[in-house]
Amino acid sequence: MRGAPKPVFYAVLVLLPAAAIALAVEAILPRIAPAPRLAYHAWGNRPDTLLPGVEHRAVTRNYDVVFRTNALGFKDEEHAVEKPPGVYRVLLLGDSFVEGQGVDPRDHLARVLERLAARDGVRLEAIAMAASGWGQSQELATYEVVGRRYAPDFVAVFFCANDLWNNFATQRTSRGPRPAYALGPDGRLVFELADEPETPPAPEALRRYERPPRSEGVRALRRLFARAFRIATAGEEERRAARLAALYELPPEADRAMRDPGGPPGVPRDRRILFEALVAALHRAVVARDGARLVNVHVTGYLDKPMDPDFARLLAWVAERYARHGVETVDLERVFRARVAAGDPYPAWRSDPHWNAAGHAYAAEALWGRIRALRAAPPGAPSRRAHGAARRDASRRRGQTPIQSVPQETGGGPGRQRAAGVGAPCGGAPAAGSPGAGPSPAGAGAPSSCASAGSASSSSIS
Template identity: 35%
Template sequence: MPFTTMWPGIATPGSAKARFASSPRPNWPTDSLIDEIRLISWKWLGRGTMPRMARKLLASASLVLFGVFLAFGVLEVAVRVMGKAPPTGEPAFFWQEDARFGWFHTPGAEGYYFNPPGEYHAYAKVNSAGLMDREYSVEKPEGVYRILVLGDSFAEGLRVPMDTAFHSILEEELNAAGKRVEVINAGVAGWGTDQQLLFYREIGRKYAPDMVLLAFFPGNDVMNNAIGLEAANFGGVKKPYFLLEDGKLVLRNQPVGSEPGPVDIVATPAPAPDPIPERPRLAFLRPILAHSAFYRYFVPRLRVLAPRFALKLAQWGLIEPGGETSDARQGPDYIPLAYGVYKTPLDDPWLAAWRITEALLAELKREVEVDGAELRVVVIPAQPQVEPAAWQHILQTYPAMQAHTWDLDQPNRMLADILRRQRTPYLDLLPIFRAWDGPTLFFPIDGHWNERGHRLAGQALFDWLQADIP
């Protein structure tokens, strides 16, 4: 019977081909070049009759493997020597479920907060009142002007040391100018204007602020305020929310869980089949690789720079499934929901989200002024608005976005129109951040401000507010 190998020709008796053909083969798959090489090596290495071609092939493979290990070793040493090794373990967790707001800080929680790429590694501690700040007495000291900062993760400031966050910079600059000022930080990650209004009602007003400074982030605050969008993004209703009924705000689902979810959750595309096999073939290597500083440094950056390759590595089991896998599960038409705030024209759910946002801003202003204080708004810029390369990367990562028209200044214009109608003083930081000509103001992967960004924001707020504070 004729015998065919990876080389042309006939397997003559006594030849290496014939011995290879007649030997029993182990139960290995043979559907790739690598598998065939494994079979050949098993036959010839066992008999000490390795042909010259195979010896050269093995030598070349050994050199390549040696080069790979050498390069990996050099990079491993470089990452460690340069202090770029990301922390091991898990970052501290500072939040707990809260029936009033959905979630809130755990009083006394402390520890180091960091992300997988190791872009930041900052210590933080929640004070006894659940605020991400130093301790303040509820009763305002005599002769002190108080500013209460409301906001989300940009105001919360976990990614930088607390004394370098913008609220601390503002307090430091105002006091250095001869004023007696306390700037109390009440920012909480993920909160929208609705939760900030509820916090002010429940806790914030007890501090008797003279000014409430709302740090509004158009990048997701509008979405947070509309429960249909928020629930679609969050995967369910996790918080109290407001609806507009006959032009009036109506509070629902407080305490959290007291009402069924809304029926108007924004529809999202059906998910694609899971791209990750049930048992990736190389997953057994992952615990070993996790000890490498270079591996921990490289993988999070690979997910951003080459998500398709990262998906392949996740399919093989060499890295944990991450954002690239979540995106693949959404299918080729996936567009992250939050970017809808930049789409033009806006879809109907976003128009409704802006209406409820306007109502929430009006109600917060009304309640603050009833208490004898002033509401001001600082508008927080997003990284894609400031850095064109960041927006281009988003468009490349989600090709379906290229079929639509986007306007990165649209949310800032719409918010400015609302605040002017309501006669609320505001400072838009977007032009200030765009005019900056130094190093980046953002953590490139995380997207929040770094210490330079906080310093620039704090200084801009000082310049804006100092003349109006006694």
């Protein structure tokens, strides 16, 4: 019996120094980084974003910038859902690079893109929908639920190497699982919908989701206490399970043996298969169904180091997957390295690969060059005819929800998961009254339209 209090004694032994460290952190940290914590909003029907309608100051050793989020929770200006006449609309979907981490909002690639177009006499509106940690799964979901309501003429989907991991629906954050697509048991894409029925407007979101600020010391103490409590109260079976779990961590050579020999280096087979399904779904949604242009854009890695051969193979593999659907790739890795070699200003923060103002300018220039070339294509080009037919067909479907195939429940409770055809972008739609929401579908006519979009995807070329 004397040995029983031992775990509690060890827990106290850990917590006392932890409390002292936390108090020291609390006193010193605000002097080093006087920035409030980012507040995130978990929407019920689309991937989470920053909290809408708030002003935030981001401070690191590289930058000190103030930005404001719009009603949708993105670091972008407000945009009317209805597209003004004569305006060419560009939708940018991506992760923290497109979100604009650390860059002044006036220097974001969306604003630079608009200025470049205006210089050439084109009325262009660029809409950025991006968040840190997103992959193609979250980008497809965002396009289906919100993005397509803005009727973009051109959609740029940005690829970062970690997207292959961020795509998984089982990925969890401190705010719970991100709504995302996954492959169901039957090989069809499944969009996991949360239970929240609607997207609240910004004032309501602030009331419902913003938490009173907690000190960094309190946060650290809570994490340490929770860990110490778990260790102190764990039974023998739990400790044994933890030891066994550690034994099942595969060595690198065994892990490589489980991958596809023909796949990109470092990418497990399940991530590759899901990525390919998402690329097909993006093409079907953006090009075949909605008649817009689609381009894949490669973001950059660490430009101060030589190009890694495995990274180059990965980018080539991604570009080839998009090319199978007639979607071309804008390779910013190549563009940025050429600019650096030419002695132009360095495009990223020195201790952070995210782009600075110069990087956003280079990205906007490369993207505008591609958009300008596509707009100048002759009217008789095959891709123009395909896009014209798809856009006329899309105008009849613009008001429908993305769920256009017969939904099939796959478990997880009512409304949690709905299955669509392989690669078919049939995710959830915004609730009535939410930003970007359109009219509800008219019931019986919906199932056939998803099938027609799928059949058209083989002939539509981006």
